[in-house]
Amino acid sequence: MPFLQSNYRPPAYLFNGHLQTIAPVFGVKRNNSLYTTEKLELPDGDFLELDWVRGGNDQLMILIHGLEGNSRSHYVQQMAEHFSAIGWDILVMHARSCGREMNRLPVLYHGGSTNDIAVLLKEYAQKYNSIVLTGFSLGGNIALNFVARHATPQNLKAVAAFSAPCDLKTSEQKIDRFTNRIYANKFLLKLKAKVRKLENLHPGIFNIKKLDDIKSVQAFSANFTAPFSGFKSLDDFYLSGSSLNSLLEVRMPTLIVNAQNDPFLSKPCFPIELAKKSDHLFLDMPKQGGHTAFPITKTKSWMPERLEQFLENIL
Known part of the structure; x- marks a missing residue:
């Protein structure tokens, strides 16, 4: 598949990946009236918190949001606002424990958490002629894993992943570098708080004493997410969760947009050789863009326009 020639250009004042990543976090106002929230009950007794924009x-x-994101994350909100304005219904699925209400079961989501998407599609797919699945960051990796590893309904027409850490091991290692400590510390603050909330609801499920010693995202994965989710080792966790290992199984039009200056993404997260072998992978690698950002201004992202252009070509 020929690689896509990107037309993204950032504003001149956002001249590196860090500025491009951070500016939208503070520049985009949260629209608290955008969504209607509902719960989808799950077969295991838990629920999914769903945010809808319905227009018939x-x-x-x-x-699908990224690590510790939600429907109000700037990148999700802007995509929802853009596509709802041009004739799409919007459904934001919160990973368990990422909604407004803590889930009933003690679950830590990860890069291979795809089963809830299958339940979601079983419930709602038949109501629409066309469905597109779009994920951001870790959510992009999850979306890619889903379409590669699950049977999908015929009306699921395409998948898109922005800033996807296709190789989780080297991506976490890059996030943990000294130059990225601001991001790692933010993630760890949220992840540790979540573990404490789950421990309060389900006493004894975690060894809370370990939390204070966790200084990196990779250490959190090794001591909490991987063992608690049933993986034999950290390497098993990475192998199972990295979409890089399953991309050649994708059988539908798939857009991957990863900026070359993304502070979170390692070299293996740019699957150039796999895209060359696939008839279904469309790989766009802008030189600029940061992580889940691609700002045109402080309040507007290029990602919705990029996805709309892709869908116009394939649908």
Whole structure:
């Protein structure tokens, strides 16, 4: 598959990946009236918190947020606002424990958490003529894993992943570098708080004493997410969760947009050789963009326009 020639250019004042990543976090105002929230009960007794923008359309855009994100994250909100304005219903699926209400079961989501998407599609897919699945960051990796490893309904027409850490091991290692400590510390603050909340609801499930010694995202994965999620080792966790290992199984139009200056993404997260072998992978690697950002201004992202252009070509 020929690689896509990107037309993204950042504003001159956002001249590196860090500025491009951080500016939208502070520049985009949260729209608290955008969504209608509902719960989808799950077979295991838990629930999914779903945020909808419904307009009676026959097209559905399903959005999957990144690590410790939610429907109000700037990148999710902007995609929802853009596509709802051009005739799509929007469904944002919160990973368990990422909604407004803590889930009933003690679950830590990860890069291979795809089963809840299958339940979601079983519930709602038949109501729409066309569905597109779009994920951001870790959610992009999850979306890619889903379409590679699950049977999908015929009306799921495409998948898109922005800033996807296709190789989780080297991506976590890069996040943990000294130059990225601001990001790692933010993630760890949220992840540790979540573990403490889950421990309060389910006493004894975690060894809380370990938390204070966790200084990196990779250490959190090794001591909490991987063993608690049933993986035999950290390497098993990475192998199972990295979409890089399953991309050649994808059988639908798939857009991957990863900026070359993304502070989170390692070299293996740019699957150039796999894209060359696939008839279904469309790889766009802008030189600029940061992580889940691609700002045109402080309040507007290029990502919705990029996805709209892609879908116009394939749908």
